[in-house]
Amino acid sequence: xxxxxxxxxxxxxxxxxxxxxxxxxxxxxxxxxxxxxxxxxxxxxxxxxxxxxxxxxxxxxxxxxxxxxxxxxxxxxxxxxxxxxxxxxxxxxxxxxxxxxxxxxxxxxxxxxxxxxxxxxxxxxxxxxxxxxxxxxxxxxxxxxxxxxxxxxxxxxxxxxxxxxxxxxxxxxxxxxxxxxxxxxxxxxxxxxxxxxxxxxxxxxxxxxxxxxxxxx
Amino acid sequence: xxxxxxxxxxxxxxxxxxxxxxxxxxxxxxxxxxxxxxxxxxxxxxxxxxxxxxxxxxxxxxxxxxxxxxxxxxxxxxxxxxxxxxxxxxxxxxxxxxxxxxxxxxxxxxxxxxxxxxxxxxxxxxxxxxxxxxxxxxxxxxxxxxxxxxxxxxxxxxxxxxxxxxxxxxxxxxxxxxxxxxxxxxxxxxxxxxxxxxxxxxxxxxxxxxxxxxxxxxxxxxxxxxxxxxxxxxxxxxxxxxxxxxxxxxxxxxxxxxxxxxxxxxxxxxxxxxxx
Amino acid sequence: xxxxxxxxxxxxxxxxxxxxxxxxxxxxxxxxxxxxxxxxxxxxxxxxxxxxxxxxxxxxxxxxxxxxxxxxxxxxxxxxxxxxxxxxxxxxxxxxxxxxxxxxxxxxxxxxxxxxxxxxxxxxxxxxxxxxxxxxxxxxxxxxxxxxxxxxxxxxxxxxxxxxxxxxxxxxxxxxxxxxxxxxxxxxxxxxxxxxxxxxxxxxxxxxxxxx
Numbered sequence: 001x002x003x004x005x006x007x008x009x010x011x012x013x014x015x016x017x018x019x020x021x022x023x024x025x026x027x028x029x030x031x032x033x034x035x036x037x038x039x040x041x042x043x044x045x046x047x048x049x050x051x052x053x054x055x056x057x058x059x060x061x062x063x064x065x066x067x068x069x070x071x072x073x074x075x076x077x078x079x080x081x082x083x084x085x086x087x088x089x090x091x092x093x094x095x096x097x098x099x100x101x102x103x104x105x106x107x108x109x110x111x112x113x114x115x116x117x118x119x120x121x122x123x124x125x126x127x128x129x130x131x132x133x134x135x136x137x138x139x140x141x142x143x144x145x146x147x148x149x150x151x152x153x154x155x156x157x158x159x160x161x162x163x164x165x166x167x168x169x170x171x172x173x174x175x176x177x178x179x180x181x182x183x184x185x186x187x188x189x190x191x192x193x194x195x196x197x198x199x200x201x202x203x204x205x206x207x208x209x210x211x212x213x214x215x216x217x
Numbered sequence: 218x219x220x221x222x223x224x225x226x227x228x229x230x231x232x233x234x235x236x237x238x239x240x241x242x243x244x245x246x247x248x249x250x251x252x253x254x255x256x257x258x259x260x261x262x263x264x265x266x267x268x269x270x271x272x273x274x275x276x277x278x279x280x281x282x283x284x285x286x287x288x289x290x291x292x293x294x295x296x297x298x299x300x301x302x303x304x305x306x307x308x309x310x311x312x313x314x315x316x317x318x319x320x321x322x323x324x325x326x327x328x329x330x331x332x333x334x335x336x337x338x339x340x341x342x343x344x345x346x347x348x349x350x351x352x353x354x355x356x357x358x359x360x361x362x363x364x365x366x367x368x369x370x371x372x373x374x375x376x377x378x379x380x381x382x383x384x385x386x387x388x389x390x391x392x393x394x395x396x397x398x399x400x401x402x403x404x405x406x407x408x409x410x411x412x413x414x415x416x417x418x419x420x421x422x423x424x425x426x427x428x429x430x431x432x433x434x435x436x437x438x439x440x441x442x443x444x445x446x447x448x449x450x451x452x453x454x455x456x457x458x459x460x461x462x463x464x465x466x467x468x469x470x471x472x473x474x475x476x477x478x479x480x481x482x483x484x485x486x487x488x489x490x491x492x493x
Numbered sequence: 494x495x496x497x498x499x500x501x502x503x504x505x506x507x508x509x510x511x512x513x514x515x516x517x518x519x520x521x522x523x524x525x526x527x528x529x530x531x532x533x534x535x536x537x538x539x540x541x542x543x544x545x546x547x548x549x550x551x552x553x554x555x556x557x558x559x560x561x562x563x564x565x566x567x568x569x570x571x572x573x574x575x576x577x578x579x580x581x582x583x584x585x586x587x588x589x590x591x592x593x594x595x596x597x598x599x600x601x602x603x604x605x606x607x608x609x610x611x612x613x614x615x616x617x618x619x620x621x622x623x624x625x626x627x628x629x630x631x632x633x634x635x636x637x638x639x640x641x642x643x644x645x646x647x648x649x650x651x652x653x654x655x656x657x658x659x660x661x662x663x664x665x666x667x668x669x670x671x672x673x674x675x676x677x678x679x680x681x682x683x684x685x686x687x688x689x690x691x692x693x694x695x696x697x698x699x700x701x702x703x704x705x
Contacts (some may be wrong), residue, residue, distance in 0.1 A: 153641070186401070
């Protein structure tokens with residue numbers, strides 16, 4: 001019990017919260033970037049544009065089938081070889097956005113596919129262009145269908161930021177490790193704290209998504 | 218068939234891109250690190266940020282503290298003069314070598330044991346700390362030394378990235394070795410009886426024994442673990458300068474002072490015999 | 494890189510095998526548990542559905558590493574000793590099952606409620622309607638997101654590396670540390686993950702086309 005009291009001293013909690021802030025910052029930027037990029041890629045893949053769709057489809061498949069840990073690793077240590085030397089936080093955001101947008105692209109593609117093609121045909125018959133049909137008729141319905149999958153993916157994203165500890169991103173998990181580096185007895189209190197903090201962030205995210213879902217749909 | 222060949226060619230392109238990304242650049246190791254550091258009056262060290270006594274971030278101040286940090290500061294002053302500056306970059310056992318090769322850091326001082334296998338990839342200075350490997354067990358455990366562990370069914374816990382787990386395979390080949398990611402996880406795994414003993418370098422073990430009264434260090438040191446500073450290949454001038462600085466620090470008593478500062482209060486740890 | 498493969502193929506293959514084994518067990522386990530909890534979630538009994546929701550939200554919102562560590566470090570202190578591989582596999586199964594429950598629940602909800610009413614009006618019981626009418630259609634809808642989850646599962650099995658589960662990532666870490674050939678090692682490990690995940694994702698794509 002004493003371990004818990006010592007581990008949760010204000011100085012440690014403050015340090016954890018500093019880490020939490022980096023986690024949130026990196027997550028929010030990556031969620032926005034990967035949502036935008038993923039939607040564009042998903043539509044390109046769905047649209048079956050000659051060559052372009054096939055090439056993008058293949059790259060998406062490779063990226064989403066690789067462990068994120070390795071993508072973070074290659075972004076941080078591979079890019080300097082071609083002349084780009086990102087700092088730790090941009091490297092983490094870049095790696096997360098690349099990976100998650102390929103996940104989002106797959107969700108978007110299947111979401112659009114799940115809408116009956118008859119609707120597009122109907123829209124075209126009514127004089128809408130293909131792009132209008134997609135934007136006005138298909139996408140709004142598709143987004144409603146893919147909302148749960150997207151939320152799951154973004155919850156994963158928040159927790160996946162912890163993988164960036166390997167490139168020493170000063171986020172929540174890394175700060176917890178520094179704290180229990182002072183005293184090995186702090187490890188269990190720290191894991192409890194991690195569970196609680198991640199739960200609060202991720203659960204708020206899904207509540208927020210539910211709220212959006214109700215007000216948009 | 219057409220589709221298939223297109224897939225193959227796409228695959229080849231992707232592999233090539235990955236290969237370029239993963240290829241190790243050689244341009245960095247051609248630049249002379251010592252000259253560059255003397256010009257900028259700054260040496261960038263890769264150090265540990267999560268290892269007590271050697272390199273640990275102080276939560277209050279945000280600064281790194283430990284024996285290696287102090288030693289690096291002292292050596293920097295010897296090389297660059299009294300206003301020489303140092304930058305510390307926290308590294309892990311997974312990132313330290315790529316960071317060195319990419320030129321993010323000039324030298325690694327992060328509890329890294331000198332081994333012939335590693336010397337193929339990086340160059341080492343002389344040893345700056347002669348750690349010895351020992352065992353931590355629950356008080357009253359039948360295990361008294363490493364040979365007690367050399368039996369089938371015995372499990373030894375270690376930390377991934379340390380050389381100590383490699384040694385165990387030599388001294389107790391019949392035991393099973395589990396490598397965990399940090400000392401706290403290994404210690405807790407020992408408490409939850411995932412293994413019979415925890416092995417690593419003695420300084421760290423004594424520190425953990427002090428925190429956990431029910432556990433003790435047994436069997437004395439069964440190996441020598443010389444820690445070395447790693448630099449890139451083809452940086453002989455820098456390496457020689459580091460060796461020289463290490464000698465200077467040992468001669469003027471700074472080394473012994475730092476040893477007492479960090480290990481003087483570690484109960485059970487014989488720092489006297491480590492003095493230089 | 495070739496010399497690395499030549500000298501390290503044995504530990505790498507052990508790692509590959511353990512990763513496949515853990516993924517297979519967790520895949521089957523989480524599919525069963527996940528579907529079960531999805532059914533609990535949509536149950537008409539308030540209490541049952543709350544139990545389902547709590548399970549899903551707890552396991553979905555806590556990091557996998559924390560769940561796995563609890564099984565590896567805390568449970569052996571008080572209850573029963575389990576090794577790293579088992580702890581990792583249990584953690585992975587429970588964690589993924591929450592995501593699968595959420596996916597399947599969304600799939601069931603996407604089926605028009607009129608179908609359930611129609612089936613009930615035609616004399617089927619609730620269980621029969623679920624089993625013969627709703628679930629088969631729901632699975633069709635959820636195959637793409639389920640595919641994403643399965644791929645996540647295979648990759649998340651790298652959590653075994655943290656509890657000495659001797660999986661691909663664990664072996665990769667050890668080799669990288671021994672040889673210091675960090676980037677080539679992780680490159681090989683990446684290819685080996687692709688060997689598992691690429692066929693899996695193409696199979697899911699095939700299934701999606703076949704059922705559509």
